[in-house]
Amino acid sequence: MRYTGRKALAALAVAAAVVALTTAPAQATGTPGFTIFVAPGGDDHDRGTPGRPVATLEKARELARGLSARGNVTVALAGGTYRLASPLKFTSEDSGRNGHTITWQALPGQTPVLSGGxxxxxxxxxxxxxxxxxxxxxxxxxxxxxxxxxxxxxxxxxxxxxxxxxxxxxxxxxxxxxxxxxxxxxxxxxxxxxxxxxxxxxxxxxxxxxxxxxxxxxxxxxxxxxxxxxxxxxxxxxxxxxxxxxxxxxxxxxxxxxxxxxxxxxxxxxxxxxxxxxxxxRLSSLVQVSGTRTRPVHDLAFRGLHFEHTTWLQPGTSVGYANQQSGTFLAGAYPQPADFLTSCQLGCPLFEAARNSWHQVPAAVQVSAARDISFTGNTFAHLGQVALGIGNDANAHASGAGLGASRITVHRNTFRDDAGSGIVAGGVQPDAHHPADPAMADRDITITDNLVTDVARDYKDMAGVLTTYVTHAVIEHNEVSDLAYDGIDVGWGWGANDPGGSQDYRDRGLYDYQPVYSTPTTLKDTVVRYNLVHGTKKVFHDGGSIYNLSANPGAVIDRNYVYDNHETVGLYLDEGSRYVSLTGNVIQDSGVWAFTNASATNNTNDNTFRGNWYDTGLTRVVTGEPHHNVLDGNVQVADGNWPAEAREVMRQAGIEPGRDPS
Known part of the structure; x- marks a missing residue:
């Protein structure tokens, strides 16, 4: 229910005692806790108490800054619609200080909506x-x-x-x-x-x-x-x-x-x-969480909020949306061959010259140059681009500071009816994969127990969840469904930025415009486990329900359940995928249950498919020289007779028991 005016003020009185209980443990241990109350019918001249709430999020942010050094701060939002005239910005000054946390959360049983509409x-x-x-x-x-x-x-x-x-x-x-x-x-x-x-x-x-x-x-x-x-x-x-x-x-x-x-x-x-x-x-973003590399925003939490009503106007400008893959696009004019309509339809050297300047679709809620930020139990709905962008390239952040996201937690949220991806973590430009400053690296992004459904409605090329160059992304126990394209995508770069490069990209001329790197990228140790992925590939046949791109040392794709992907690819290892272990997954009714895009020149090597179950579909995994991909102990099941171990994966995949996102 949405509250406005007197109704919101009355609801505050009921909820104040509940919020007070949540701060009591901090007070009992000698650490003071502070609660700032906000309601659409409040007054910014008041003090933010239950009987005298402030009206705007900006005023609440100001009050929180003054308290955060002294204790944990809760900004408690009454139900109602908070119509933003401009994005709500959190800088380094809005961090929890001295080991404290600032939490922005809904009052119990209420629905505060941060709206850009x-x-x-x-x-x-x-x-x-x-x-x-x-x-x-x-x-x-x-x-x-x-x-x-x-x-x-x-x-x-x-x-x-x-x-x-x-x-x-x-x-x-x-x-x-x-x-x-x-x-x-x-x-x-x-x-x-x-x-x-x-x-x-x-x-x-x-x-x-x-x-x-x-x-x-x-x-x-x-x-x-x-x-x-x-x-x-x-x-x-x-x-x-x-x-x-x-x-x-x-x-x-x-x-x-x-x-x-x-x-x-x-x-x-x-x-x-x-x-x-x-x-x-009317707004192109709602919330911007961004500090600097030397002073990241930290110790902020968002709970039980609704983020709604944004748009993204760039596709209607002279730039358009020259989409390349998964929400990347060309954002400027480039030198092209005079006969590009014939000579550059399968790539060409001048196209490779533009590759490192691809942009990313910006998000409604943006997090960069930040650490120890959490989103729990929120709803990201009716948004005109990516819903939540974490550590994307600088061009996708209104603050101008990209990347640099670490220890970010996204837990038990709902993403639905959004124009772009639900979640995109990581960038695609050179500082994402070989950062000039170690503080720019994206790491320890945890995405668990979220419902991501019916997103990428307008920019259909986007997956439900995408992580690119991230060290230790954990994508676990999510339900991802109802998509034109892929469910969960991991990685970037087609192997071109991995140590030694790719012969494919030597032949295409990329290394006339960038170095052949001798060191690994920041992509490693990805965990994709116990996800339920279904209703994918409604428009685009290319890609896979779960997909990896480029070398990903230590990556584990484990015990996921994939079904209803319109007989396309279940598990897809694209160009340059290396060192990925895929075990114990259940792939139902796919056209190809396992696929490696492997040629003699693209380094899709050293991956293992072990102990997976599938009922239909081809196996298209190249195992010979020089690839050394392994197929071991995978079982095809007939007539729906899944063994007990497979049924257990099916049962456990998706959102864990407890309060489901809604």
């Missing part, structure tokens, strides 16, 4: 025959998301056949006469093309449409059409869509005109705007 009200019929409603919003506010009654509504869009258009160096040429009306549409520069390919999900914005010529904005168009799995030449051509025009509205879809300050919604039959909750995001 605006409520949309005052709906009127705009086109009754078509069921289209209109409402006013502030002029200039733009968004790629709209949430109707707690669910993200899709933008106005229509699918087209790839044969309807022809790719040119400057855009598209319309071949199907039925699309001739596009040249008559207003606001053509808000229209976008989305291309769902083999493993990439690409967005390119239109500049103008004249006759049968669609001119696309640059550099988005060029960047989406070179490298691998491009818009022009996808490895497996999936859906192609035209998006974001009033003319495309279908039932359940919406369109925003920011210049006019109007949002349109083509409602399903029986929709009642008077009893509907519609939220339009």
């Amino acid at each position: 605006l409520p949309v009200t005052g709906w009127e019929q705009h086109d009754p025959a078509a069921g289209i409603y209109v409402a006013d919003v502030p002029k200039g506010v733009d968004s790629r998301q709209l949430y109707v009654d707690g669910v993200s509504a899709p933008r106005a869009a229509i699918p087209i056949a790839r044969t309807d258009v022809q790719v040119t160096p400057t855009g598209l040429s319309i071949v199907n006469p039925a699309l001739g009306y596009l040249a008559t549409l207003p606001d053509q520069d808000r229209i976008e093309v989305e291309s769902q390919n083999s493993f990439t999900d690409r967005y390119a914005p239109v500049e103008s449409i004249t006759g049968t010529t669609i001119t696309m904005r640059q550099p988005a168009w060029n960047n989406n059409n070179w490298g691998y799995d491009t818009l022009a030449h996808p490895f497996a051509g999936g859906t192609l869509l035209l998006e974001n025009s009033y003319a495309f509205l279908q039932t359940g879809q919406w369109y925003l005109d920011p210049d006019a300050g109007k949002v349109y919604y083509k409602a399903p039959a029986g929709w009642d705007p008077a009893h509907s909750d519609v939220e339009l995001p």
Whole structure:
């Protein structure tokens, strides 16, 4: 239940005694504990007591700073919606000090929502025959998301056949006469093309449409059409869509005109705007936890909070979303071959020159240059990008300080209805894998007992959980489900940054632009254990339900249960995967239960598949020279007759008994 005004104040009185009990042990041992009460109906001139709560999170943060050196601090939030005008920022000054912790938490039984959105009200019929409603919003506010009654509504869009258009160096040429009306549409520069390919999900914005010529904005168009799995030449051509025009509205879809300050919604039959909750995001992030390498933020905890309603506008700009894999994209203009539409569709040297400048999709909740931070029992929902980003590259952090995350715990949270991944930990640029300063390394990231479901709704190329260059990431007892792409992905770099490099990347020209490293990357000792992964690969066939990329010494993928992946790959070791042990996993109804992307030149070597169970699917693990991959004691099961050991893995996989995330 959400509380506002007097209702929140009344709830404080009931909850204050409960919160006091939680601070009593600290007081009993001689260490004072302090509680700051916050409620939407409070007053920032008050002191933050149960009877006189403050109103804003910013004021509570100020009060916490003044108390943290003296004892543990609890910031207790009453239920209700806290609408943020700007992201809530935690710097080094907001750390727990002298061994103390600052905990931001919900009052018992209440639901505080940190929202970056605006409520949309005052709906009127705009086109009754078509069921289209209109409402006013502030002029200039733009968004790629709209949430109707707690669910993200899709933008106005229509699918087209790839044969309807022809790719040119400057855009598209319309071949199907039925699309001739596009040249008559207003606001053509808000229209976008989305291309769902083999493993990439690409967005390119239109500049103008004249006759049968669609001119696309640059550099988005060029960047989406070179490298691998491009818009022009996808490895497996999936859906192609035209998006974001009033003319495309279908039932359940919406369109925003920011210049006019109007949002349109083509409602399903029986929709009642008077009893509907519609939220339009206006912030691109909600919470930013970031210090510096010499003064990291530390000893902060977040419990029982809801993080909701953000957007990410970059795909609609001239940069577009030139997606490369798993939420990385090209963010600038690069030198390209003149004939890139033909010569650079399976990579080329100039494409390799751009590889180390790939950016990451930023998160709604960002953590970098930080240690000893925990998220427990929170809900990350209705977010327009990655939900929680931990130690990503600097370009993905609004603070400008990336990486440097250590001892971060993510436990018993729910991630749902988000546009990007649930969790992304680690970066992809050189400082992520060979940090110039040891303080930049990401390490000891623990992700346990979380529900990650129905995420990556808009940027479908993203896994539910991704960790890249992280030392000792533990991904254990999570349930990851309902995804267009992979469930859990680990690693980065295709082996190119591992000691000695990769012959594949010598041949492609990468080392004309970066060194061949002689030392290992920071990726090692990953644990992926007892996870329940299902309902994956709904759009993209490439990748795997559980996936590793590059050398990962000491990695263990152990006793996970994978099913319902649309007969794709269950356990996937991609280029350069080395030293990974995969044991005791149960893989049900896959097309390929185990796969190594191994060639004589890509170092996918020295991995072990031992004691796994599977019922269907091929075994595509290369075991001979020079790979030395091992297959040992794996058992194919017929007619659902799983042995007791396999049934025990099935039973234990996923969220452990206790309070399930909700």
